Amino acid sequence: MLSDLCEISSMLTNTQTNNDIWQNCLDSIKSCIPSEEFEKWFEPIVPLRFDGTTLRLCIPNKSYYDKIEKDYISFLRPIISQFYGQQTKLYYAVQRPAMPATNATMDSAETDMTAISHFNTQTNTENIKNPFVIPGVKKIIIDPQLNANLTFDTFIEGECNRLARSAGMSVAVNPGNTPFNPLYIWGDSGLGKTHVMQAIGHEVRQRHPELRVLYVSMNKFQAQFQTAYKKGEIPDFIHFYQMIDVLLIDDIQELTGKTGTQNAFFNIFNHLQLAGKQLVLTSDKPPVELKDIEERLLTRFKWGLSAQIGQPDYDTKVKIIRAKAKKLGADISDEVVTFLANNISANVREIEGALSLLLANVSFLGRKITISLAKEILKVYVQLYQKDITIDHIIEVVCDYLHLDFNRFNSTERTREIAQARQIAMYLAKQHTKAPLTTIGAAIGGRNHATVLHSCKAVSNLLDTDKAFRRQVEEIEKLVLA
Numbered sequence: 001m002l003s004d005l006c007e008i009s010s011m012l013t014n015t016q017t018n019n020d021i022w023q024n025c026l027d028s029i030k031s032c033i034p035s036e037e038f039e040k041w042f043e044p045i046v047p048l049r050f051d052g053t054t055l056r057l058c059i060p061n062k063s064y065y066d067k068i069e070k071d072y073i074s075f076l077r078p079i080i081s082q083f084y085g086q087q088t089k090l091y092y093a094v095q096r097p098a099m100p101a102t103n104a105t106m107d108s109a110e111t112d113m114t115a116i117s118h119f120n121t122q123t124n125t126e127n128i129k130n131p132f133v134i135p136g137v138k139k140i141i142i143d144p145q146l147n148a149n150l151t152f153d154t155f156i157e158g159e160c161n162r163l164a165r166s167a168g169m170s171v172a173v174n175p176g177n178t179p180f181n182p183l184y185i186w187g188d189s190g191l192g193k194t195h196v197m198q199a200i201g202h203e204v205r206q207r208h209p210e211l212r213v214l215y216v217s218m219n220k221f222q223a224q225f226q227t228a229y230k231k232g233e234i235p236d237f238i239h240f241y242q243m244i245d246v247l248l249i250d251d252i253q254e255l256t257g258k259t260g261t262q263n264a265f266f267n268i269f270n271h272l273q274l275a276g277k278q279l280v281l282t283s284d285k286p287p288v289e290l291k292d293i294e295e296r297l298l299t300r301f302k303w304g305l306s307a308q309i310g311q312p313d314y315d316t317k318v319k320i321i322r323a324k325a326k327k328l329g330a331d332i333s334d335e336v337v338t339f340l341a342n343n344i345s346a347n348v349r350e351i352e353g354a355l356s357l358l359l360a361n362v363s364f365l366g367r368k369i370t371i372s373l374a375k376e377i378l379k380v381y382v383q384l385y386q387k388d389i390t391i392d393h394i395i396e397v398v399c400d401y402l403h404l405d406f407n408r409f410n411s412t413e414r415t416r417e418i419a420q421a422r423q424i425a426m427y428l429a430k431q432h433t434k435a436p437l438t439t440i441g442a443a444i445g446g447r448n449h450a451t452v453l454h455s456c457k458a459v460s461n462l463l464d465t466d467k468a469f470r471r472q473v474e475e476i477e478k479l480v481l482a
């Protein structure tokens with residue numbers, strides 16, 4: 001019986017210490033699986049002995065061994081390694097029917113001892129299915145899925161992306177061994193998040209050719225998960241991703257609302273994190289703004305470094321335009337470069353599109369690249385994309401129009417004149433910038449987001465009821481947009 005084996009265990013040395021360590025393992029296991037599964041498959045396990053290299057566990061019957069090896073070994077392995085050591089080997093003592101205590105010994109023929117060799121690593125990968133190759137291919141050959149053009153050499157560094165680029169290089173030099181794990185890169189579409197991520201992959205492969213690197217979008221990951229689910233191959237799917245040394249996941253926000261995929265990704269993330277592997281994630285939002293994603297995942301996204309890539313400033317745009325033009329073989333004058341930098345959106349993809357349009361017209365019509373031609377054929381870009389409107393610009397326009405001193409505007413003064421000026425500035429900032437309410441409030445009088453909401457509502461009400469006020473705000477708005 002189980003009690004017989006536990007009685008034998010009590011005669012071992014350091015039993016209390018062994019139990020304490022095992023309890024730490026149980027606490028980690030419990031955070032990874034539903035409580036009912038934990039109670040059924042892990043609570044009945046009793047630690048028998050740990051001699052420094054071998055951990056012996058008592059399980060009720062062989063079905064526990066089969067279940068653990070099939071469904072739970074992927075995340076159990078790094079947990080055991082964490083608390084007992086990387087070289088730990090695991091033995092299961094399968095309980096036999098009751099027998100006289102005098103005949104019971106720890107390694108007797110009546111106790112089935114099943115070993116897991118090389119517990120800290122998974123070396124037999126022959127039968128693990130690779131979702132990136134056709135069915136039937138047994139040998140694991142992983143294509144990193146990298147674009148040869150997206151390297152650090154082709155990435156234009158500026159103030160807007162320096163943190164992400166520097167952290168990315170640090171991760172590539174020493175993957176899994178920096179505080180930046182995971183490295184979470186976020187920002188609007190078209191600003192270079194994927195470029196940095198792929199550059200990390202290329203740099204790792206150059207510096208550490210022995211490591212397995214893989215880039216995958218979350219949409220593709222989700223499609224692979226669904227295929228594995230339909231075929232009953234979820235364990236193989238998870239095991240494959242747990243073999244990766246540097247995992248690059250693009251558009252992590254696509255996990256939103258996908259419970260099954262989140263569970264699978266959690267197991268993969270946990271395993272790689274505990275095993276000292278590197279994760280790099282990108283998103284269009286910071287972790288705190290992601291919705292319908294489990295808290296246990298969001299917490300882990302915040303473990304490393306969250307680096308934002310913002311829209312490039314004028315100098316960075318000039319560098320990007322010159323680099324893209326050189327790549328396309330175009331000779332563009334400083335005057336045209338200045339025009340493009342001043343009038344095209346900061347989105348890198350839009351800069352590339354504008355240059356392609358310009359060069360296409362030059363090639364087809366045989367015309368020279370002049371400022372007149374640039375203005376003519378890029379008119380749609382100039383109309384559609386104006387300079388970014390900032391909160392500071394709005395404040396300046398409001399103060400000039402209302403003849404207010406900036407120091408008064410930004411002081412603690414609460415006269416009707418000053419209060420209404422702040423409300424107008426907050427309203428226009430909400431309408432014409434992408435800044436969060438907290439940022440708007442902080443920039444305008446050090447107010448909180450609730451004050452900004454109240455101010456916007458007050459201005460909206462006055463616009464509906466006061467014609468003179470509406471004309472005034474419309475005139476200020478025109479100046480802001482000019």
